[in-house]
Amino acid sequence: xxxxxxxxxxxxxxxxxxxxxxxxxxxxxxxxxxxxxxxxxxxxxxxxxxxxxxxxxxxxxxxxxxxxxxxxxxxxxxxxxxxxxxxxxxxxxxxxxxxxxxxxxxxxxxxxxxxxxxxxxxxxxxxxxxxxxxxxxxxxxxxxxxxxxxxxxxxxxxxxxxxxxxxxxxxxxxxxxxxxxxxxxxxxxxxxxxxxxxxxxxxxxxxxxxxxxxxxxxxxxxxxxxxxxxxxxxxxxxxxxxxxxxxxxxxxxxxxxxxxxxxxxxxxxxxxxxxxxxxxxxxxxxxxxxxxxxx
Ligand code: ADP
Numbered sequence: 001x002x003x004x005x006x007x008x009x010x011x012x013x014x015x016x017x018x019x020x021x022x023x024x025x026x027x028x029x030x031x032x033x034x035x036x037x038x039x040x041x042x043x044x045x046x047x048x049x050x051x052x053x054x055x056x057x058x059x060x061x062x063x064x065x066x067x068x069x070x071x072x073x074x075x076x077x078x079x080x081x082x083x084x085x086x087x088x089x090x091x092x093x094x095x096x097x098x099x100x101x102x103x104x105x106x107x108x109x110x111x112x113x114x115x116x117x118x119x120x121x122x123x124x125x126x127x128x129x130x131x132x133x134x135x136x137x138x139x140x141x142x143x144x145x146x147x148x149x150x151x152x153x154x155x156x157x158x159x160x161x162x163x164x165x166x167x168x169x170x171x172x173x174x175x176x177x178x179x180x181x182x183x184x185x186x187x188x189x190x191x192x193x194x195x196x197x198x199x200x201x202x203x204x205x206x207x208x209x210x211x212x213x214x215x216x217x218x219x220x221x222x223x224x225x226x227x228x229x230x231x232x233x234x235x236x237x238x239x240x241x242x243x244x245x246x247x248x249x250x251x252x253x254x255x256x257x258x259x260x261x262x263x264x265x266x267x268x269x270x271x272x273x274x275x276x277x278x279x280x281x282x283x284x285x286x287x288x289x290x291x292x293x294x295x
Contacts (some may be wrong), residue, residue: 033093034060034191034223035081040090041248042076050076052248054090060190063217063224065234067280068244069288074227077249078193081225082114095190115184117194121176123168129155130164133183140187147186154186155179157216174205178212185216192217194226198233207265210236214263231277231284236263241280245287253283 040054050073058064066074079085081094095113123132130151137147155161158178168176177197184192194213198206214237217224228234234241235257243253257276259267267273 031059031061034058034062034095035225036091036093037080037087038091040077040080040087040092042073042080042085043088049248051080051087051250053250056242056251058223058225060223061221062240063214063226063238065238065241066225066227066244067229067231067234067241067284068249069246069284070229072244072247072288073249074244075195077244078116078195078225078227081191082116082193113190115187115189115192117177117180117184117192117197119196119199121168121180123176123179125168127167128164129160129166129168129171129179132168132179133186136183136187150186150188151182154182157185157219158182158212172205174201174209177201177209181213181216185220188220189222191223191225194224196227196229199229206230206233207236207268211263211265213237218262231280232268232273234280235259235273235276236268241276243280243283243287252287253280255279255283 035056035058037054037056040051040056041049042051043049054077066077068074076085080087080092083094124135127135130148133151133154134147137150138144142150152161152164155164158181160175160178160182163171163175163179168179171179180197198209201209210233213224217237226234226237228237238257241253241255241257242251243255244250245252255276258272259276
């Protein structure tokens with residue numbers, strides 16, 4: 001029998017992880033925590049130990065990228081944060097104001113404030129773009145007029161305001177991902193989780209979507225956790241990049257990205273950008289051979 005998970009409701013002091021580079025990092029200026037994990041371990045029923053010894057504080061309003069070899073537990077970490085899975089051992093506080101349940105089990109208050117975007121857009125082919133985006137609101141019994149208003153507004157934010165009546169099979173891969181992001185934004189999440197959302201797209205489309213996503217992050221007051229295999233995507237998007245070891249995943253590097261808050265395409269060729277991707281690459285090379293490479 002595994003130990004019962006413990007989901008804590010108590011407020012946790014923020015640790016100085018990500019501050020505003022423009023302000024002096026006094027203790028009072030620290031934003032509250034969105035996520036706090038202590039001693040997190042996750043073991044699947046077949047005995048696979050996906051994560052171990054995860055201690056992590058994520059400040060509200062920060063953008064954190066998670067890198068690591070395939071199979072190291074990145075998706076599992078997002079699933080724990082989202083409440084889709086419960087940790088086997090350890091404590092996890094997510095959106096502390098919203099977590100009501102003291103123990104394991106689905107926590108609807110938390111789920112409604114979290115948006116989750118996967119690598120596959122997971123759109124319903126028989127629904128129009130508008131009705132795909134409105135779906136989570138319909139499921140929450142938002143009035144049809146309000147659901148439509150919010151869906152249209154979210155679609156406009158991803159520059160798909162003129163595609164509302166189209167069906168998913170009439171869209172490119174990049175457009176489908178934008179619909180998926182709009183669907184998450186329409187729920188006005190406090191925390192947005194993205195699991196390799198742009199991995200299947202060509203590089204130019206990916207760069208454009210990275211820029212769009214960073215812009216959306218700046219507009220909305222939300223916290224973002226973003227799983228990626230791309231070092232340059234992590235540096236471009238994030239305020240902070242975590243590198244995980246091979247399974248069981250542990251955090252082996254916690255790197256504060258030193259770039260201006262506002263990200264623009266030219267930054268990708270700046271020496272500081274290149275230097276920071278090299279730092280992440282070195283950590284991945286040291287800790288990150290995949291299960292396949294070792295077998
Ligand atoms: P990543 O996202 O880093 O590629 P995952 O979090 O998907 O890794 O998976 C971590 C490890 O847990 C992998 O070895 C994977 O095969 C295993 N795993 C994932 N889901 C399950 C499951 N439901 N049952 C057993 N093992 C699983």
